[in-house]
Structure formats: C-alpha cells, structure tokens
Amino acid sequence: MSTPDKILESILEQATKNLNTPVISDPAIRFRVEYVCRLVSNRACARLLMACLLAKIDRPDVDPRKPYTAIGDPDAFSGRSYDEKFITRFIYENRLPLNSTTAFLTPAFRNLDKPLTTDLELVGRPRRVYKETLQLLDDVYQSKITAEELLTEVIRILLLMRQENEARIHSLLAGFSSDDSLPLSSEEIVSLIEQHLKCKNSSRLPVLIVAAAYNAIGKKLGEYVLPLQSHNAADQQTGSLGDVEICLENDSHVVTVYEMKTKQVTIDDINRALEKIASAKNRIHNYIFITTDVVSDEVKSYAAGCYEKTYGTEIAVLDCIGFLRHFLHFFHRSRAAFLDAYQYLVLNEPDSAVSRPLKEVFLALRQSAEADRE
Structure with missing residues (x-):
C-alpha cells in the first residue's frame, strides 16, 4: 500500500512529465483551481486543498470536506496532521510557492468542528478564494473530479509558478x-x-x-x-x-x-x-x-x-x-x-x-x- 509520501512522489512525477498540459478537462474546474493556486495574497487555501486531497487518496473512505476530527463522523480526518507530516516537507523539498506553516492555523480554518461545505461562510480575504476552495472540495465529493486528478493539477500549477518565478529572478540578475x-x-x-x-x-x-x-x-x-x-x-x-x-x-x-x-x-x-x-x-x-x-x-x-x-x-x-x-x-x-x-x-x-x-x-x-x- 502506498504511503502519503509515496503518493506525493508519484503525483509529482506525473505533474512534471506533463508540466505544460492541464490534467483537468472541465474548464470551470480548471479555471477554479488556477485561481486558487495563483492567488499570491492568500496561500493557505491551496495548501489546505493539498492536505485534504492527499488524505482522500490515502484513505478513500474519508470525506475531503471533513478535515477535522472534532466533527466526530467516521469519515472525518485530521487535515492538520496530513498538512504538517507530509505537505510541509513536500513543499520545502520542492521549493513550491506556498506558506511554510500549516493552513490549519490560519483564522479561517482554525478550530472548526463542521464540514467545509459550500454553504459555509468563512471569514477571510478575498472571499472568493474560500468559496472556490470549498467548491473544489465539493467537486471531489460529488465525483466530478478525482482527488488524484485535482492534486496533480494543483502541483502542476505550483511547479509552473516556481519555474516562472525563477525565470523572473534570473532575468533581473542578468541585468546587473x-x-x-x-x-x-x-x-x-x-x-x-x-x-x-x-x-x-x-x-x-x-x-x-x-x-x-x-x-x-x-x-x-x-x-x-x-x-x-x-x-x-x-x-x-x-x-x-x-x-x-x-x-x-x-x-x-x-x-x-x-x-x-x-x-x-x-x-x-x-x-x-x-x-x-x-x-x-x-x-x-x-x-x-x-x-x-x-x-x-x-x-x-x-x-x-x-x-x-x-x-x-x-x-x-x-x-x-x-x-x-x-x-x-x-x-x-x-x-x-x-x-x-x-x-x-x-x-x-x-x-x-x-x-x-x-x-x-x-x-x-x-x-x-x-x-x-x-
């Protein structure tokens, strides 16, 4: 059975091989994930997505919208544990443009005891990024897209962003x-x-x-x-x-x-x-x-x-x-x-x-x- 670390390695390899080709065919979902991943002013949502999707791939029985054990349901899980144990190291090792600390300590995602459903009003800016994040989790729950496909697309976009960022830095350095x-x-x-x-x-x-x-x-x-x-x-x-x-x-x-x-x-x-x-x-x-x-x-x-x-x-x-x-x-x-x-x-x-x-x-x-x- 694959461990979460092995799952991330496999998805990273797949995303790297198809770096310039979107994994998602549905234009609405593709636009949604692009917006969440590329929003520089709020990096917590993309990181939360990664933790929830990894948990869903690792344990197919869980509900990706329930990353809080306080919910008490059998299909709930600790999103923070997946975030801190696996996502942190993965981000660091691959120099991905995300926060270095867990998304579950940000005000919007801290100490919740309810599912992250689309009708949930999260306090944070911009409001749209939270709505789009909740919708992406619901898309997985409704089987409109698999957790593996969505996580691959998230990582692919982050790799592209890393490449773009490095290119801008190199261009500026070349001008000295x-x-x-x-x-x-x-x-x-x-x-x-x-x-x-x-x-x-x-x-x-x-x-x-x-x-x-x-x-x-x-x-x-x-x-x-x-x-x-x-x-x-x-x-x-x-x-x-x-x-x-x-x-x-x-x-x-x-x-x-x-x-x-x-x-x-x-x-x-x-x-x-x-x-x-x-x-x-x-x-x-x-x-x-x-x-x-x-x-x-x-x-x-x-x-x-x-x-x-x-x-x-x-x-x-x-x-x-x-x-x-x-x-x-x-x-x-x-x-x-x-x-x-x-x-x-x-x-x-x-x-x-x-x-x-x-x-x-x-x-x-x-x-x-x-x-x-x-």
Missing part, C-alpha cells in the same frame, strides 16, 4: 552591471535598502540587514551569526534570545542579541529583555533593539541605565537605517560584500517571509541603482 564597474557608495546602498524597507510586508528585512552585516565582516571581527529562526517562530518556541544571535569565533555561546521591532521600543520591551538576560546560561555582552520607528529619549535613557542592573550587559535601542549607515561607513571597504550578503539572504528566504514581489523589487532597485553608475 559587470564586476569591474564602480561599486555603489555607502549612501547609495543606504538609499537602496531604505526604499526596500518602505515596501509592503517588509518586516523580515531588518533581520536580514543585521545578519548580512555580520556575514560580510564576521571573520574580521572574529564573530559569526547563528542560523536564523523562522520569521514566524516565537523566541519561547525556539529557545532563541532574539531575532539575530552573535557568537564569538570557535565558541557557541551567544554574546550579542538583536531584537527587531517595526514599532517603537517601549520600557516593557526592555524589561522583557532584562528577564531574558537574567535567565541566559551565559553572560550576554550586548542586547540591541533595532527598530524602524522613532526612538524616544525616555527609552534611550532607561536602556542606558540597565548596565549596572545586569552587571555588565549593554542594552541599546537603534533605528534600523541609522545602524546600517554607521556600519557601511565604518566598514566602507566591505560595503559591496554587505550588499551581496543581503541579496543572498533576501533571495533565499522562504516566500512566506520575504514575498516573491519583494525579492523582485530589491533586484529591480539594485539594477536601477547600478545602471545609474554606468
């Missing part, structure tokens, strides 16, 4: 100037990054800015960055002290912690940092807040007064662009290395952390900035 051209100045790089930060859904970027800075000059400092945690993982879940953790060379003890904020840092934020510092197994030398908002004098003063309280740990609150500007001028000869390191991190983040449009915007901004140098 030659290596022998004059590199961007520190202030030009600051301007470029500042424009990128102003884009929509850019909350992950300050983390990448700080990490790129250490990746560019870490060897000179004798320090290195620990692997970044997922953008939506809480520090309590991961055991991390902050968003970016710095260690000394040949040592695994964290000595500098960066915590990123897209709003003003408050005294309460600093007090929580003091609790982390007190509970740390090893002494933290610096705990630095990086914010994209203004820094009040009251907060600066309170942070400065924490040195004696912590017996030697410095707490500082810096604005993101100010940090970047000082870094680039202080390590002026490493400015090109920083920009390359930042680009690498941006392009290699999951799309759920740094969206595909945000990646493309950065490349377009850099291409334009470097073209102006010629």
Whole structure:
C-alpha cells in the first residue's frame, strides 16, 4: 500500500512529465483551481486543498470536506496532521510557492468542528478564494473530479509558478552591471535598502540587514551569526534570545542579541529583555533593539541605565537605517560584500517571509541603482 509520501512522489512525477498540459478537462474546474493556486495574497487555501486531497487518496473512505476530527463522523480526518507530516516537507523539498506553516492555523480554518461545505461562510480575504476552495472540495465529493486528478493539477500549477518565478529572478540578475564597474557608495546602498524597507510586508528585512552585516565582516571581527529562526517562530518556541544571535569565533555561546521591532521600543520591551538576560546560561555582552520607528529619549535613557542592573550587559535601542549607515561607513571597504550578503539572504528566504514581489523589487532597485553608475 502506498504511503502519503509515496503518493506525493508519484503525483509529482506525473505533474512534471506533463508540466505544460492541464490534467483537468472541465474548464470551470480548471479555471477554479488556477485561481486558487495563483492567488499570491492568500496561500493557505491551496495548501489546505493539498492536505485534504492527499488524505482522500490515502484513505478513500474519508470525506475531503471533513478535515477535522472534532466533527466526530467516521469519515472525518485530521487535515492538520496530513498538512504538517507530509505537505510541509513536500513543499520545502520542492521549493513550491506556498506558506511554510500549516493552513490549519490560519483564522479561517482554525478550530472548526463542521464540514467545509459550500454553504459555509468563512471569514477571510478575498472571499472568493474560500468559496472556490470549498467548491473544489465539493467537486471531489460529488465525483466530478478525482482527488488524484485535482492534486496533480494543483502541483502542476505550483511547479509552473516556481519555474516562472525563477525565470523572473534570473532575468533581473542578468541585468546587473559587470564586476569591474564602480561599486555603489555607502549612501547609495543606504538609499537602496531604505526604499526596500518602505515596501509592503517588509518586516523580515531588518533581520536580514543585521545578519548580512555580520556575514560580510564576521571573520574580521572574529564573530559569526547563528542560523536564523523562522520569521514566524516565537523566541519561547525556539529557545532563541532574539531575532539575530552573535557568537564569538570557535565558541557557541551567544554574546550579542538583536531584537527587531517595526514599532517603537517601549520600557516593557526592555524589561522583557532584562528577564531574558537574567535567565541566559551565559553572560550576554550586548542586547540591541533595532527598530524602524522613532526612538524616544525616555527609552534611550532607561536602556542606558540597565548596565549596572545586569552587571555588565549593554542594552541599546537603534533605528534600523541609522545602524546600517554607521556600519557601511565604518566598514566602507566591505560595503559591496554587505550588499551581496543581503541579496543572498533576501533571495533565499522562504516566500512566506520575504514575498516573491519583494525579492523582485530589491533586484529591480539594485539594477536601477547600478545602471545609474554606468
């Protein structure tokens, strides 16, 4: 008997072989699945579909509209289990343009105890994507299409999207100037990054800015960055002290912690940092807040007064662009290395952390900035 992993492998092979040929003949169903899969603003519905369809193929007796054991019916199942155990790894291994976390934790699909029937009103945007998703599940239930056919079509479209995304990135990369051209100045790089930060859904970027800075000059400092945690993982879940953790060379003890904020840092934020510092197994030398908002004098003063309280740990609150500007001028000869390191991190983040449009915007901004140098 095929396992869910084997089922996915088989369907992936079939979708790859027929990448440019739709599996579904019914135009209405084909249009519906295309819409759900290609909607960039909502990736949860496509992922939920994959989990429900995989369950139906693995266990033909289940109702694909009942992915909640709380329903209590014999034909109900745990869609979240299929999602987390099988879909997560499949998405990651094949670099599919979907969220890295389960669809069953999104507000519309969380904690339900009723079937996902077409008359169910789910709260989310856009409303149409939820209606189309429920209709696709009903199409399978009504035997208008098999679960295997629909899942194959979903994966085929996602593979096409991956191919299209990669082609756009390669096209933008090909437009960069030659290596022998004059590199961007520190202030030009600051301007470029500042424009990128102003884009929509850019909350992950300050983390990448700080990490790129250490990746560019870490060897000179004798320090290195620990692997970044997922953008939506809480520090309590991961055991991390902050968003970016710095260690000394040949040592695994964290000595500098960066915590990123897209709003003003408050005294309460600093007090929580003091609790982390007190509970740390090893002494933290610096705990630095990086914010994209203004820094009040009251907060600066309170942070400065924490040195004696912590017996030697410095707490500082810096604005993101100010940090970047000082870094680039202080390590002026490493400015090109920083920009390359930042680009690498941006392009290699999951799309759920740094969206595909945000990646493309950065490349377009850099291409334009470097073209102006010629």
